[in-house]
Amino acid sequence: MTTALRDLISNPNTAELELIARYGMQPEDPRRERLFEAFAQTGLPTRRMEAWKWTDFKAALSALDRPASQSASDPLASDDALCFRFSPDGFEYPKDLPEGIHLFVKPEPQALGSAEDVPLGALAAALAGSKTRPGTLMIEVTAADLPRLHFAFGGEGEASFARVTIVVRPGAELSVSESYLGGAGFLSSVFEYSLQGDAKLNRTVYQRGADQETMAATALVQLEGASEYTQTSLAFGAKLARLETRLVHKEAGAKAIMNAAYLVGKGLHADITTHVRHGAPSCITRQMTKGAVLDGGTGVFQGKFHVPRTAGQYTDADMQHKALLLEEGAVVFAKPELEIYADDVECAHGNTCGALDANQLFYMRQRGIPERAARALLTEAFIAEAVETAGDLKDILRDEASNWLAES
Amino acid sequence: MPAYMRTMLKIENLTATVGEEDEAKTIINGLDLEVPAGEVHAIMGPNGAGKSTLSYVLTGRDGYEVTGGSATLNGEDILGMDPEERAAKGLFLSFQYPVEIPGVPVMTFVRAAMNSQRKARGEDEISAPDFIKKSRELGQKLKLDADMLKRPLNVGFSGGEKKRLEIYQMMMLEPKFLILDETDSGLDIDALKTVSDGVNAMRSPDRGMLVITHYQRLLDHIQPDKVHVLAKGRIIATGGPELAHRLEKEGYDGVLGEVA
Ligand SMILES: Nc1ncnc2c1ncn2[C@@H]1O[C@H](COP(=O)(O)OP(=O)(O)OP(=O)(O)O)[C@@H](O)[C@H]1O
Ligand SMILES: [Mg+2]
Numbered sequence: 121m122t123t124a125l126r127d128l129i130s131n132p133n134t135a136e137l138e139l140i141a142r143y144g145m146q147p148e149d150p151r152r153e154r155l156f157e158a159f160a161q162t163g164l165p166t167r168r169m170e171a172w173k174w175t176d177f178k179a180a181l182s183a184l185d186r187p188a189s190q191s192a193s194d195p196l197a198s199d200d201a202l203c204f205r206f207s208p209d210g211f212e213y214p215k216d217l218p219e220g221i222h223l224f225v226k227p228e229p230q231a232l233g234s235a236e237d238v239p240l241g242a243l244a245a246a247l248a249g250s251k252t253r254p255g256t257l258m259i260e261v262t263a264a265d266l267p268r269l270h271f272a273f274g275g276e277g278e279a280s281f282a283r284v285t286i287v288v289r290p291g292a293e294l295s296v297s298e299s300y301l302g303g304a305g306f307l308s309s310v311f312e313y314s315l316q317g318d319a320k321l322n323r324t325v326y327q328r329g330a331d332q333e334t335m336a337a338t339a340l341v342q343l344e345g346a347s348e349y350t351q352t353s354l355a356f357g358a359k360l361a362r363l364e365t366r367l368v369h370k371e372a373g374a375k376a377i378m379n380a381a382y383l384v385g386k387g388l389h390a391d392i393t394t395h396v397r398h399g400a401p402s403c404i405t406r407q408m409t410k411g412a413v414l415d416g417g418t419g420v421f422q423g424k425f426h427v428p429r430t431a432g433q434y435t436d437a438d439m440q441h442k443a444l445l446l447e448e449g450a451v452v453f454a455k456p457e458l459e460i461y462a463d464d465v466e467c468a469h470g471n472t473c474g475a476l477d478a479n480q481l482f483y484m485r486q487r488g489i490p491e492r493a494a495r496a497l498l499t500e501a502f503i504a505e506a507v508e509t510a511g512d513l514k515d516i517l518r519d520e521a522s523n524w525l526a527e528s
Numbered sequence: 529m530p531a532y533m534r535t536m537l538k539i540e541n542l543t544a545t546v547g548e549e550d551e552a553k554t555i556i557n558g559l560d561l562e563v564p565a566g567e568v569h570a571i572m573g574p575n576g577a578g579k580s581t582l583s584y585v586l587t588g589r590d591g592y593e594v595t596g597g598s599a600t601l602n603g604e605d606i607l608g609m610d611p612e613e614r615a616a617k618g619l620f621l622s623f624q625y626p627v628e629i630p631g632v633p634v635m636t637f638v639r640a641a642m643n644s645q646r647k648a649r650g651e652d653e654i655s656a657p658d659f660i661k662k663s664r665e666l667g668q669k670l671k672l673d674a675d676m677l678k679r680p681l682n683v684g685f686s687g688g689e690k691k692r693l694e695i696y697q698m699m700m701l702e703p704k705f706l707i708l709d710e711t712d713s714g715l716d717i718d719a720l721k722t723v724s725d726g727v728n729a730m731r732s733p734d735r736g737m738l739v740i741t742h743y744q745r746l747l748d749h750i751q752p753d754k755v756h757v758l759a760k761g762r763i764i765a766t767g768g769p770e771l772a773h774r775l776e777k778e779g780y781d782g783v784l785g786e787v788a
Contacts, residue, residue: 477627478590479627480627480628480629482589482590482611482627483623483626483627483629484629484637484641485588485610485611485612485615486587486588486589486611486612486614486615486620486621486623487615487620487637487638487641487697487701488612488615488616488641488642488644488645488648488701489612489640489641489644490610490612490644490648491610491612493640493644497632497637497640498629498631498632500631501629501630501631501632501680502630502631504631505631
């Protein structure tokens with residue numbers, strides 16, 4: 121490894137040195153270099169960076185270690201879906217794909233737009249693949265009525281990196297799911313979704329993790345034409361887990377729905393971060409995030425709508441975040457932000473945080489429902505709205521939430 | 529001893545406070561009351577007398593602290609039990625202000641309540657078809673249409689609809705002892721009849737009822753065996769149905785002035 125590389129990151133910790141070493145093992149490529157540099161500008165994000173003030177990866181990830189924990193089972197796996205499996209050792213993908221899905225497996229990295237804004241996304245793109253195996257999966261979708269594409273991240277190991285690019289052509293429709301099941305000490309993935317014309321995409325993200333695992337799943341979404349993007353996430357947290365989405369409305373008439381639920385137990389941390397840029401007039405964004413946190417758990421919600429002066433005219437956008445502190449000692453940080461420069465827009469946001477209602481609990485107990493069950497029922501009902509949008513997977517997400525509530 | 533002569537609810541010299549420790553206020557103040565199985569007793573009393581407080585103390589609401597006396601249901605001390613335990617023992621409160629439970633449909637809620645109670649009593653769960661059949665029959669009796677029972681409990685329901693839903697739950701759960709806290713308030717004339725018919729259908733030799741109301745009108749529909757007047761945290765007068773008529777005519781001042 122060259123000293124030049126080492127100097128890329130100031131005051132690197134062991135994990136960062138190990139990441140630099142991994143980069144040094146990658147085949148040389150100018151695009152990869154730019155990607156890694158984008159990461160190296162900041163290194164592992166720390167609380168000193170505004171966008172990471174509640175989710176400090178440098179503090180949480182001191183070295184790349186294999187955790188004692190194993191990956192969880194995958195509720196979204198199904199024989200009806202086309203399954204792509206990622207682990208710290210690489211990935212497998214289905215060899216037979218239906219017409220309308222075209223897969224390109226590229227050994228060399230591709231350029232990543234706005235890489236500087238997503239340091240862990242840039243890192244994932246730089247470290248995905250190796251000398252002996254391909255790094256980037258590119259998928260082009262040209263039809264509707266296709267089986268769901270499922271991306272499962274499991275398997276045990278020190279670290280796992282992945283990059284997937286999906287282009288949905290005009291008129292095409294697709295359901296995609298991503299399951300992050302833990303097992304790796306550190307995981308970073310970056311998914312790029314590009315929707316064109318009146319394409320439709322429904323994306324579901326499921327995340328589980330343990331208290332020795334850190335993970336970041338970054339999605340970069342571009343909506344062109346009157347395309348429609350729906351996203352539903354359910355996160356249970358890890359030592360640190362961050363689900364970040366950066367979405368750009370690029371042409372008039374695009375619509376995005378971005379919902380998320382987080383359920384966080386003791387010793388875990390789940391971060392839902394979104395950034396939406398209304399870069400074209402008359403686009404719609406609907407966002408609902410709901411969280412429930414137990415003693416010793418931490419939930420983070422950061423949401424931002426950016427509406428530029430001319431391009432963002434006639435924007436219609438709504439952002440809601442509601443969190444339940446289920447026990448004393450639960451922590452939730454929330455920062456909903458509207459940055460609006462256009463003057464003819466409808467933008468709203470709401471943010472609430474509180475405990476379960478004592479009147480409701482007493483009423484339920486008076487009818488014979490034990491306190492624990494009453495709490496679970498109220499919390500499940502509270503969360504349900506946020507996972508409604510997951511299409512065929514909504515019942516699975518709701519069951520997962522309900523099982524978690526029953527067990528905790 | 530036949531069931532109807534047995535005392536079901538027995539309250540002796542009960543005192544209770546409401547509110548946080550440092551500003552706890554004594555609201556129930558030396559209250560005695562006995563309701564035998566098979567009887568319906570009415571409680572009337574001025575606003576703020578402690579009627580709802582009594583119902584919350586009996587059902588175990590947080591923030592209502594018993595500071596003296598006792599209350600037993602069928603000989604068992606209920607004051608030490610959790611609210612859900614009391615419910616499983618058959619104690620039911622129809623709330624003066626029923627609470628909205630967002631996201632939980634009426635039928636889901638009642639089924640959870642019924643099965644929780646059954647489980648606590650060591651009984652089998654009700655089967656889904658049996659539950660649905662029973663719910664449908666009661667819905668028809670109480671003029672609650674099927675769509676209403678699929679909506680989240682009490683959310684967006686009118687005042688009168690909420691009261692009818694309380695009676696629906698009561699009839700589904702078949703409790704042993706009922707406390708109705710101003711179930712008549714907010715009901716139109718027809719609904720009052722529907723609700724009263726429901727309550728009367730629940731009258732039985734092994735069931736007791738405490739009916740809290742301000743209006744004689746309800747007692748025309750639900751004939752009480754006894755009428756008690758609660759004021760300043762205790763029962764200060766007890767009589768037959770005629771006492772309610774006198775209160776209606778003379779007001780509390782007239783009647784209380786005399787007993788006090
Ligand atoms: N949490 C509380 N803190 C302080 N005082 C309370 C609290 N709850 C009730 N009280 C007081 O206790 C008294 C009795 O209230 P309660 O609701 O039992 O009256 P009530 O007899 O049911 O009246 P109404 O006929 O108006 O329903 C009132 O003076 C009320 O203000
Ligand atoms: Mg009252």
